[in-house]
Structure formats: C-alpha cells, structure tokens
Amino acid sequence: MNTLKTSPTMATGSATPAAPPPGSAAAQPLPRRSQIAPIADAVAIMDQIPGGGLILTTMEAALNWGRASSIWPLTFGLACCAIEMMAAYASRFDLDRMGIIPRATPRQADLIIVAGRATIRIAPIVRRLWEQMPEPRYVISMGSCATCGGPFYYDNYSILKGIDQVIPVDVYVPGCPPRPEALIEGILKLQEKIKREPILRQQAAAALRGA
Amino acid sequence: MALRTEELMLNMGPQHPSTHGVLRLVVTLDGENVMDVQPDIGYLHSSVEKMMEHRTYVQNVALVDRGMDYLIALNNEQAYCLAVEQLAGIATPDRARYIRVIFDELNRIASHLVWLGTWAIDLGATTVFLWCFREREMILDLFEKVTGGRLHHVYYRLGGVYADLPEGWVEQCGAFLDYFLTRVDEYETLLTKNPIFLARTKGVGTISRADAIAMGASGPVARASGVAYDVRKAAPYEVYDRMEFNVPVLTDGDCYARYLVRLAEMRESVRIVRQALLNLPAGEIRARVPMTMKAPRGEVYVHTESPRGDLGIHLVSDGGETPYRVKIRAPSFSNLYALTEMMKGWKIADVIAILGSIDIVLSDVDR
Numbered sequence: 166m167n168t169l170k171t172s173p174t175m176a177t178g179s180a181t182p183a184a185p186p187p188g189s190a191a192a193q194p195l196p197r198r199s200q201i202a203p204i205a206d207a208v209a210i211m212d213q214i215p216g217g218g219l220i221l222t223t224m225e226a227a228l229n230w231g232r233a234s235s236i237w238p239l240t241f242g243l244a245c246c247a248i249e250m251m252a253a254y255a256s257r258f259d260l261d262r263m264g265i266i267p268r269a270t271p272r273q274a275d276l277i278i279v280a281g282r283a284t285i286r287i288a289p290i291v292r293r294l295w296e297q298m299p300e301p302r303y304v305i306s307m308g309s310c311a312t313c314g315g316p317f318y319y320d321n322y323s324i325l326k327g328i329d330q331v332i333p334v335d336v337y338v339p340g341c342p343p344r345p346e347a348l349i350e351g352i353l354k355l356q357e358k359i360k361r362e363p364i365l366r367q368q369a370a371a372a373l374r375g376a
Numbered sequence: 377m378a379l380r381t382e383e384l385m386l387n388m389g390p391q392h393p394s395t396h397g398v399l400r401l402v403v404t405l406d407g408e409n410v411m412d413v414q415p416d417i418g419y420l421h422s423s424v425e426k427m428m429e430h431r432t433y434v435q436n437v438a439l440v441d442r443g444m445d446y447l448i449a450l451n452n453e454q455a456y457c458l459a460v461e462q463l464a465g466i467a468t469p470d471r472a473r474y475i476r477v478i479f480d481e482l483n484r485i486a487s488h489l490v491w492l493g494t495w496a497i498d499l500g501a502t503t504v505f506l507w508c509f510r511e512r513e514m515i516l517d518l519f520e521k522v523t524g525g526r527l528h529h530v531y532y533r534l535g536g537v538y539a540d541l542p543e544g545w546v547e548q549c550g551a552f553l554d555y556f557l558t559r560v561d562e563y564e565t566l567l568t569k570n571p572i573f574l575a576r577t578k579g580v581g582t583i584s585r586a587d588a589i590a591m592g593a594s595g596p597v598a599r600a601s602g603v604a605y606d607v608r609k610a611a612p613y614e615v616y617d618r619m620e621f622n623v624p625v626l627t628d629g630d631c632y633a634r635y636l637v638r639l640a641e642m643r644e645s646v647r648i649v650r651q652a653l654l655n656l657p658a659g660e661i662r663a664r665v666p667m668t669m670k671a672p673r674g675e676v677y678v679h680t681e682s683p684r685g686d687l688g689i690h691l692v693s694d695g696g697e698t699p700y701r702v703k704i705r706a707p708s709f710s711n712l713y714a715l716t717e718m719m720k721g722w723k724i725a726d727v728i729a730i731l732g733s734i735d736i737v738l739s740d741v742d743r
Binding site for chain 2: 240242245247252255257269284287319
C-alpha cells in the first residue's frame with residue numbers, strides 16, 4: 166500500500182474511503198487481504214505506466230479542488246480599487262496562473278470582486294448582477310470603501326457604508342486601495358473556503374429534506 | 377411587403393466591460409447606426425466637494441486623491457495644494473516645486489499607459505494592455521520608493537512635499553526614462569500602422585475645432601482637434617515656465633489623432649522629467665505650515681493641466697480651518713459632453729472606440 170499516492174491538497178480533512186467512520190473503529194474488523202488485493206494489483210499496474218499513479222480521494226474534495234482552481238470573476242470595477250484589480254490581472258501579478266479568467270457577463274461568473282466605493286445609486290445594480298450569477302457564487306469586498314465605506318464614511322450622503330448591506334460577502338480585503346498582493350491573498354483565502362465546503366453533503370441533505 | 381422598422385433604445389452600462397467604470401449610455405439606434413447618445417452619469421457620485429467642507433485644509437489632501445480622478449492622484453494634489461497655497465500665500469521651496477513637476481509628469485505617463493492599455497483591449501489588442509501595465513508597474517515602483525503608495529500617495533503637502541527623494545532615486549528614474557522611450561516605440565509597432573487599428577480609429581469619431589471649443593473639451597481631446605491650448609503653457613504653474621517642451625497638436629480630431637497626441641505627450645513628459653531631474657536644486661522641501669492652518673477670507677480659482685485636460689479648483693474660504701465651498705472643474709465631465717457630438721452617425725461598434733478615445737474616468741465625471 167505504500168505505493169499509493171495522494172495529492173496533498175486533497176488529503177486534508179477527508180478520510181480515505183477504506184477507513185471506518187470514527188467511533189466504530191474498534192467494532193469493525195480490519196479489511197481482509199483478499200479485499201485489498203484487487204486495489205494493490207491496480208496500483209501495481211498503474212505504477213508500471215510512465216508517470217502513472219493512483220489517487221484516492223473523495224468526490225467532494227476532487228470537485229472542490231476543481232472549483233477552487235478555476236474561479237471566474239466578473240469584470241466589474243467601481244472605482245480606484247478596480248485599477249489595482251486590473252494591475253493584478255496584468256503582467257506582473259498575472260492572476261491567470263491561478264486559473265482566474267475574467268468574464269464579461271455575470272451569467273458565466275463565479276465571483277464578483279466589488280472593487281471600489283459603491284454609491285446608493287449603484288447598489289441595486291450590484292445586487293442584480295449578484296442575482297444573475299449562477300450558484301455557488303462568491304463575493305470579495307475589495308478595499309475599505311466596499312467593506313465599510315472607508316474614507317467616505319463620515320459627512321457623506323451618497324456612498325453606501327459597505328457592500329455587505331446589499332450582498333453577502335465571503336472575503337474582505339482591507340486597504341485603500343489594497344495592493345494586488347493583498348487581492349491575491351484574498352483570493353487564496355476564498356480558495357481555502359471553497360475547498361472546505363461540503364457541497365455534495367449539503368445537496369444530499371437538501372434532497373433528503375425534499376427541498 | 378414593407379418591413380416595419382423603428383428606432384431602438386439600447387442601454388450600455390452601468391455594467392459593461394468597455395465603459396471604463398460605471399457609465400450608462402442610452403444609445404438610440406437605427407439598425408446599426410447610432411442616432412443619438414445620452415450619457416447617464418452619477419453612478420459614482422462621492423459627494424467629495426461637500427466632504428471637503430467638513431475637513432481641514434491639511435486633511436483634504438488625502439481626500440482629493442480618492443474623491444477626484446483616482447488615476448492621477450498626484451495631479452489632483454497638485455491642483456488642490458496650488459489653490460490653498462495661493463489663497464493662504466504660502467511660498468513653496470524651489471526643490472519641492474521641481475519634485476512636484478517630476479511627479480506630475482510621471483503620473484501623466486502612468487495615466488496615459490492605463491488609457492492606452494484599456495483602450496487597446498477594447499479594440500481587441502490584448503498585448504498592448506500587458507505591455508503598458510509592465511511599464512506602469514515600474515513607475516509605481518518609483519512612486520513607492522518616495523511616497524510609500526502605489527495609487528493614493530498623499531505626498532504633496534501645503535507648502536511642499538512630504539519626503540525628500542531617497543538616495544539613488546534620481547539615477548533610477550533617469551534609467552527608467554531611457555528605457556521607457558524605447559518602449560513607447562514598441563507600442564507604436566503594435567498599433568500605429570496596424571491596418572485593423574487604423575480601420576477602427578482613423579476618421580472615426582471626429583469633432584471639429586469649433587465644436588471642441590464650444591463643448592468645453594480640453595486636454596488631448598481638444599488638442600487632437602487643433603486647439604493649441606495647454607495650461608502648462610498658457611498659465612504656467614510650479615516651474616513649467618522653466619521647462620522646454622512642445623505641446624503636440626493635431627487637426628484631424630478623430631480617435632487616431634487623439635491616440636497620436638497622447639503618445640507624443642508621453643514623450644514630452646519624459647523630456648520634462650529629464651530637465652527637472654537635471655536642474656533639481658538642493659534645499660528645503662517644505663515650507664513651515666501649521667497643521668491647523670486657517671486660510672484668509674476670500675476665494676481663488678486655480679487650474680492645472682491634468683492628463684485629461686483642464687483641471688480647475690475653485691476654493692472659497694470664510695477664514696476658518698475648513699474651506700467654505702470647493703468646486704472642482706473636472707476635465708472628464710466636459711469631455712464627456714462632447715461625446716454625443718462625436719458618436720452621432722457612427723456604427724454601434726464605433727461607440728466603444730470613441731468612448732475609449734476620450735479617456736474619461738467616472739470618478740472625475742461624478743466626483
């Protein structure tokens with residue numbers, strides 16, 4: 166069994182399918198050699214192929230790995246932070262290498278980066294864009310203005326005091342404006358969040374409830 | 377059988393990848409022909425003029441960075457500081473004035489690079505965007521070494537600048553300028569003689585000299601239509617009167633002319649920065665100005681040449697610690713007014729090319 170290879174990204178948190186559930190570990194007998202043998206044979210065959218190998222993981226971890234590695238954000242900039250967002254897409258920081266490809270329409274987007282101050286007038290439009298995005302969808306609030314109103318908090322009649330009054334936010338990135346590195350950190354945090362999500366279990370639970 | 381036809385009203389924006397911010401264009405179409413364009417602005421109104429009445433003169437420097445045109449924070453600070461200094465009679469040391477000119481011009485280049493990259497991406501040339509941002513990051517590095525910020529600097533202070541140039545910065549800046557001139561030539565190899573680019577821009581979106589003046593257009597938009605007006609020449613501020621530079625003027629008034637004017641302006645900016653670096657005097661960088669400064673009763677109007685045009689600030693003081701009223705004359709706002717005239721009669725695909733060519737920033741339009 167030591168030839169089994171597991172990806173480090175998938176190993177976290179998810180038990181191998183062969184392992185018994187916790188609590189009943191003592192009650193269940195160990196798998197017999199005849200049960201393991203077919204898997205071991207398969208591993209032996211795979212190892213002979215150059216570059217071959219076998220990965221054991223859960224369906225959910227594989228799905229989440231794929232979702233976290235290809236987050237498609239909506240190209241929607243409001244103010245100054247949008248310039249830093251563009252810089253993050255451009256040559257030096259290059260978000261493409263993280264599988265992040267901007268989409269021009271909310272119908273193809275997984276993520277909306279609210280970059281900049283949102284006025285009360287634009288708020289319903291941001292809300293509608295968010296509603297147009299297919300689920301599961303995520304929101305990054307980039308910069309102080311989108312997070313809490315920022316420098317426009319006091320003595321101001323037109324700026325929304327935080328985009329989370331309109332749409333739910335997953336990751337807040339502080340800064341005025343945040344550096345592209347900060348935005349990348351925010352995206353990494355979002356990837357961590359996506360990888361932790363029990364989406365299949367949630368869907369199964371919802372199906373059992375009859376939702 | 378006669379086909380029933382009617383004019384179509386189309387909304388472009390506020391979420392549109394090519395409107396450069398949150399601008400809504402109400403386009404009236406006859407087939408593919410644009411009959412009328414009405415810009416609908418105000419989606420980014422930050423009430424910055426009102427906010428400035430509640431902040432002291434010193435605090436407002438941080439506000440003009442963000443509240444006005446966010447691409448040209450240093451040029452905004454320049455206009456604002458100049459207005460307060462004129463009102464309060466503060467004399468700026470010579471070294472600070474040279475440093476301000478250097479940073480104004482570097483920010484002009486950075487702003488034009490963002491414009492060129494985003495406009496080219498609108499027209500389908502992705503490479504230009506990546507190349508422009510490559511050089512822009514170098515300028516931002518130069519900014520960062522002095523001001524500590526990439527976009528919002530709060531570097532200019534009333535009566536000078538916040539910090540002196542660090543050791544070796546002048547040489548680094550000079551090396552960048554040499555490198556940058558070769559890069560401008562490189563951008564030209566991608567666009568200037570590109571047949572697709574020429575077809576999209578040459579002769580498209582023309583505006584006559586008379587119309588440009590009547591609509592209040594300024595900056596590269598007006599200069600591409602033959603209006604030889606540049607505030608740096610017409611009413612020199614800081615040390616622009618000691619600099620030797622040309623004001624590029626073309627007469628075609630189309631998108632292509634606006635492109636050529638901005639490219640030439642980048643080269644002229646390099647010239648100005650070089651002269652300022654060469655003649656940079658030693659000495660103080662900031663006059664003594666108390667943190668709770670009170671400006672005498674009165675009013676002042678100062679205008680400067682921002683990368684988008686004539687940026688004016690009208691400041692009224694009632695003798696207190698905060699301005700009584702601030703009015704910002706935003707160049708993008710006036711240039712946007714000329715948009716309707718430029719777009720009439722062109723196809724829907726040209727709307728994007730024309731809109732990109734006037735280089736508006738919605739934060740400047742709405743304030």
